[in-house]
Amino acid sequence: MKNSSLVLMMVSIFLLAFSSGSKLQSVKSHIAFYSHTPLEDIKADNYTAISTFDTESGAVIFSVPMQGFMFEKALMQKHFNSANFLDTKAFPKAKFKGNVVQIEKVDLKKDGVYPVTVAGELTLKEVTKPVKTMGELKVKAGQLSVSAKFPITLADYGIVFEKGKPASNIAKTVEVEVHASYDALKD
Amino acid sequence: MRKRRLVFISLLFVLIGAVATAFYLFFQPHRDIKNAEAEYVLSSEALVAEYLTDKAAADLKYLDEEGESAIVELTGRFLSAHANGPSTVIVLEGVAGKSDVHAHLSTGETVDIAALEGKQLRLKGVLISGPEFDADLELYTPLILRESSIIN
Numbered sequence: 421m422k423n424s425s426l427v428l429m430m431v432s433i434f435l436l437a438f439s440s441g442s443k444l445q446s447v448k449s450h451i452a453f454y455s456h457t458p459l460e461d462i463k464a465d466n467y468t469a470i471s472t473f474d475t476e477s478g479a480v481i482f483s484v485p486m487q488g489f490m491f492e493k494a495l496m497q498k499h500f501n502s503a504n505f506l507d508t509k510a511f512p513k514a515k516f517k518g519n520v521v522q523i524e525k526v527d528l529k530k531d532g533v534y535p536v537t538v539a540g541e542l543t544l545k546e547v548t549k550p551v552k553t554m555g556e557l558k559v560k561a562g563q564l565s566v567s568a569k570f571p572i573t574l575a576d577y578g579i580v581f582e583k584g585k586p587a588s589n590i591a592k593t594v595e596v597e598v599h600a601s602y603d604a605l606k607d
Numbered sequence: 608m609r610k611r612r613l614v615f616i617s618l619l620f621v622l623i624g625a626v627a628t629a630f631y632l633f634f635q636p637h638r639d640i641k642n643a644e645a646e647y648v649l650s651s652e653a654l655v656a657e658y659l660t661d662k663a664a665a666d667l668k669y670l671d672e673e674g675e676s677a678i679v680e681l682t683g684r685f686l687s688a689h690a691n692g693p694s695t696v697i698v699l700e701g702v703a704g705k706s707d708v709h710a711h712l713s714t715g716e717t718v719d720i721a722a723l724e725g726k727q728l729r730l731k732g733v734l735i736s737g738p739e740f741d742a743d744l745e746l747y748t749p750l751i752l753r754e755s756s757i758i759n
Contacts, residue, residue, distance in 0.1 A: 445746070447709065448691045467692040467711060468736065468751050472744050481743050485736030485751055487674050494637045501674030509670045512736060517743055 442476040444564060444602035451484060451598050453572075455591040462496055462590065464489040471600045473566065478523030480538065480566065482516040482598065496589075505579060507545060515543045516598075518551065520566075526557055533558050538568055544577040555598075565601040572596055638733075640754040641713065643678055645731050651683025651708045655701030655750050658737040669734045680731045680758065681708060685723045695720075697755070699728060706738030706747040710755035718757060729758040 449469040455462040468488030473480050486508040491497040501508040518540015520526070526534045539552040555568030573593045574580070581590065647654075647669070658665045669677040683699035686707060690696075695718055699708040710732050712718065732755030740747050 443745070445744075447696070447749075448689065450692050465692070467694070468709075468753065470741075470744060470746075470748050472746070483741055483744055483748060487670065487676060487733075487735035488751065488753060490753070493633070494635050495632055497637070498673040498675070501672065503672060507672075508674060509666065509672045512666060512670060515743065 442474050444473045444475065446471040446473070446600040446602045449482070449598075449600040451482075451489075451596065453489075453597070454595045457589055457591050460589045462491065464491045464497075464500065466490070469600070471566075471602070473564065473600075473602050475523070475528055475564070478520035480516075480518055480520060480540070482600070484514040484516075486512055486514055504581070511545045516551070517541055517543075520555070520557065528557070528559055528564060531559050531561065542572070544572075545579070547577045549576050562604050563601065565599065567597075567599045569595065569597045638675060638678075640678055640731070640733055641756045645680035646677045648680040649682075651681040651699040651701050651750075654679065654681060654734075655706050655708065655738055658739070658750060659702060659705060662737050662739050665737050669737070675733075677734050678731060679734050679752065680729065681710075681752075682727060682729045683708060685726050685728045688718070688720045688723065697723070697728070697730065697757070698749075699730070701738065701750060705740075707749050708752065709749040710752040713754045713756055716756055730755050731758055732756070 447470055449467065449471055451466045451469050453464050466484065466488040469482050469484040471480065471482045486506055487501060489497070489500060491500065499505055503510070518538050521537040521539055523536075526536065534557040536555050536557055537552065538555045539550070541548050542551045551570055553568050553570035555566060558565045558567070571593045574590070575592065669679070671677070681699060683701070686698040686700050688695055688697050691711065693714045694712045694716065697710045697712065697718070699710065701707040710730050730752075732752030734750070735753050736748070736751040738748055738750045
């Protein structure tokens with residue numbers, strides 16, 4: 421019994437060491453969303469997302485604390501967090517799980533800006549929908565950063581306003597911009 | 608004639624009141640976190656441990672439905688600091704080997720990082736995200752505060 425526990429522990433340590441070898445972490449991120457209607461332009465910024473990027477498989481993950489979004493107007497921020505909109509008390513985080521398509525064609529050892537396709541799934545309020553967009557990988561002095569931009573149709577995630585405010589002030593489709601800088605790349 | 612004038616003036620007051628209320632609601636200021644009193648005062652380790660024990664209960668206790676979540680005052684050991692966007696992030700020790708506290712300082716809040724090395728810090732901010740083990744990220748996420756300021 422003792423031997424099997426020891427073997428299990430060693431295998432776990434080996435797997436952890438092996439799997440985290442190519443995985444970079446980011447706590448320096450910026451996620452912004454823009455909404456445009458004839459009545460009002462709204463922008464919110466969030467600098468609190470955590471992300472990982474696997475340089476071998478191209479897997480990229482973002483965990484986004486929803487109450488990290490800051491708006492210029494306090495009322496808009498309250499609407500955004502409320503049960504009618506993102507319900508951030510019940511659903512405190514959004515998540516993106518995806519992959520950089522054909523990561524093996526990108527030489528991350530060489531400085532440069534590489535246009536890539538990112539495909540994955542975005543989960544908001546426990547509703548998961550596919551997302552595919554063009555993005556950019558940037559390598560500069562051993563530092564990797566990713567950027568991407570994509571639209572989100574709010575109704576796809578069950579966020580629907582029938583009438584009145586804030587329905588008239590928020591676009592049905594909002595533009596999301598993502599940026600993250602990762603730990604230094606390993607040789 | 609006099610009665611009609613009275614009704615007109617009353618309606619005018621109601622209208623002015625309604626417009627003023629709508630105007631205030633639309634342009635109401637954000638909470639002044641720096642000058643507000645903390646609702647909870649505890650150590651960074653105790654708060655992280657509370658979350659790691661029961662995240663659902665902690666979310667219920669600290670998060671607010673409209674995003675005006677609890678203002679917490681934490682004391683903990685300074686670990687590191689980094690710049691992120693328009694502000695500096697101070698990392699306080701939480702539960703060793705698991706989660707720490709990432710306190711995003713308010714924009715414009717300046718700090719002498721070299722002077723913080725090895726110190727016990729007391730800071731205040733809005734709790735927006737509790738720590739947990741995230742199986743997709745394969746790591747413990749930090750406890751995150753925004754609009755933070757260092758007390759001493």
